[in-house]
Amino acid sequence: MTIQDERAAILRTFQKHASMLVHTTEPPNTEIPLELLEHVVTPESRFFMRNNHPMPHIAPSDWRLTLDGLVTQPLSITYDELRQLPSTSYMAVLECTGNGRSRFADPALSAGKVAEGTPWLNGAIGCAAWEGVPVSLLLERAGVQPGAVQAECWSDGGTPFARGVEISKLLDDAILAYAMNGAPLPPAHGGPVRLVVPGWGGINWVKWISRMQVLDRESNSEYNQVSYVLYDEQGQPYGKARQMQVKSLITNIGSGATLAAETHEVRGFAWSPNGGVATVELSANGGASWHQADLL
Numbered sequence: 001m002t003i004q005d006e007r008a009a010i011l012r013t014f015q016k017h018a019s020m021l022v023h024t025t026e027p028p029n030t031e032i033p034l035e036l037l038e039h040v041v042t043p044e045s046r047f048f049m050r051n052n053h054p055m056p057h058i059a060p061s062d063w064r065l066t067l068d069g070l071v072t073q074p075l076s077i078t079y080d081e082l083r084q085l086p087s088t089s090y091m092a093v094l095e096c097t098g099n100g101r102s103r104f105a106d107p108a109l110s111a112g113k114v115a116e117g118t119p120w121l122n123g124a125i126g127c128a129a130w131e132g133v134p135v136s137l138l139l140e141r142a143g144v145q146p147g148a149v150q151a152e153c154w155s156d157g158g159t160p161f162a163r164g165v166e167i168s169k170l171l172d173d174a175i176l177a178y179a180m181n182g183a184p185l186p187p188a189h190g191g192p193v194r195l196v197v198p199g200w201g202g203i204n205w206v207k208w209i210s211r212m213q214v215l216d217r218e219s220n221s222e223y224n225q226v227s228y229v230l231y232d233e234q235g236q237p238y239g240k241a242r243q244m245q246v247k248s249l250i251t252n253i254g255s256g257a258t259l260a261a262e263t264h265e266v267r268g269f270a271w272s273p274n275g276g277v278a279t280v281e282l283s284a285n286g287g288a289s290w291h292q293a294d295l296l
Contacts, residue, residue, distance in 0.1 A: 014188045017046050023118050027051035028188075031123035034251040037269065040296075041091070041181060042126035049188055050096050050124060053159035056208055060184075060192040065138075065176070069151070069214035072143030079178070079192055082133055088175060089131040090198055093271045096124035097201030097228060097241050122249055127271075130196045132177035135170045135212075144171075144214055152219040153195055156210030164219025165197060165204050166242075173198050176209065199273035200242050203228055243273040248280060266293075 001009075007022035014028065017036060023029045031048045039046075060079040068074040102119040118124075139151075150164035165174070177196040178185050185191035190207025197204040203223060218224055228241040248270035253259070270277045280293040 014049065015045055016049075020046070020048075021121070021123065023120075027054050029118050031120055032126065034122060034249060035254065037123065037125075037249070037251045040127060042128055044128075044181060044183070044186060044189070047126040047128065047189065048096070048124045050118070050202060053157055053161060055187065056157045057187050058156060058192060058208055063156075063192045063210075065193070065209065066211045067138055067142050067214075068211070070145045070148050070216055071139075071214050072145060073141070075138060075142050077138070082176060082193065083178065085133045085137060087131055088134055089129055089179075090173070090175065090196065091127065091129050092196060092198040093125065093127045093244070094196075094202055094205060095244050095247075095271075096120060097203050097244075099124040124202075125249075127269075128180050129182065130175065130177040131179035131182075132175040132193070132196065135174040135176060135195070136172075138176070138212075139167070139171060139214075142214075147216045148214050149217055150219055150224075151212040151214050152221065153206040153209055154211040154213070155206050155208045157208050161206070161223070162219060162221040163203055163206055163223045164215065164221060165195070165200075165206075167214065169197060169200065169204075169242075199244060199275075201228070201244055204242070244271070246270075246272045246277075 006025045010022050010025050010028050010030065011018055011020055016030060019033055019036060020030045021033060023031070028049050028051055032046050036046050063079040065077050098117050099120050100122050101115045101117055102121055105114040144167060148167045150166055151170055152162050152164045155161040175196045176193050178193050180186070180189055185194060193209055195206040195209050224240070229237050230239040230241060232238050248268060250266055250268040252267040253264070266282060270280045277295070280295060281290040282293050283290050
């Protein structure tokens with residue numbers, strides 16, 4: 001089987017659009033070409049896939065979440081028990097923290113070097129309706145003790161994976177999602193249950209979540225201490241990657257396209273970690289002048 005055949009097989013297996021870009025097949029990592037990013041709500045068939053390890057398949061009947069650590073009353077909850085709790089829903093953008101990584105080495109954009117990791121273009125992003133149980137409900141039921149800093153969130157994926165997420169954010173608006181766009185959350189996107197952390201990069205949206213251990217410190221996970229660390233020009237760490245950046249994309253005109261000398265409609269998307277976008281402006285002359293776009 002050729003590499004092309006393997007990539008086509010991945011798209012068929014996960015019922016993805018045939019034009020999705022496949023960066024790796026094991027584990028599967030795919031992104032959406034921008035011209036397919038047409039909908040405010042991204043259909044599952046066009047939603048990117050990001051995996052650090054082989055993808056597990058966990059039946060809802062086998063799923064269980066343990067919440068322990070710095071709490072008064074540790075909890076253990078099954079899928080059916082989770083579904084019986086009060087739920088909420090969000091329309092939220094999920095973006096891989098490394099989205100656009102390949103552009104660091106694009107000579108037309110910067111003098112940077114090739115970045116490690118999946119060479120995303122700009123399509124490691126999607127917007128979906130997520131439904132689930134507020135994490136705050138479970139944290140309050142467990143009784144988070146004073147001094148709690150993060151919950152170390154573990155993935156039940158066969159390969160150890162943990163990411164520490166700040167308690168303050170989890171209490172604010174994070175949910176344990178079991179549905180995506182009105183359907184049960186598929187295994188390819190973290191089902192039966194994943195963590196949804198609106199406004200924060202995808203590394204925090206732990207898939208196949210199985211344990212949340214409340215800590216009085218930052219997690220020692222490599223995904224907190226080695227990866228997703230921000231460095232200054234001198235190579236010194238100064239922060240951690242948490243919130244997404246305010247960003248925008250033109251989706252109906254490709255980079256480097258040659259256009260006829262006539263009127264063109266320009267379409268795209270803009271998003272923010274804090275909810276709304278007030279204004280989008282477009283320049284057709286390198287920033288010498290700007291035109292305000294219509295927001296839909």
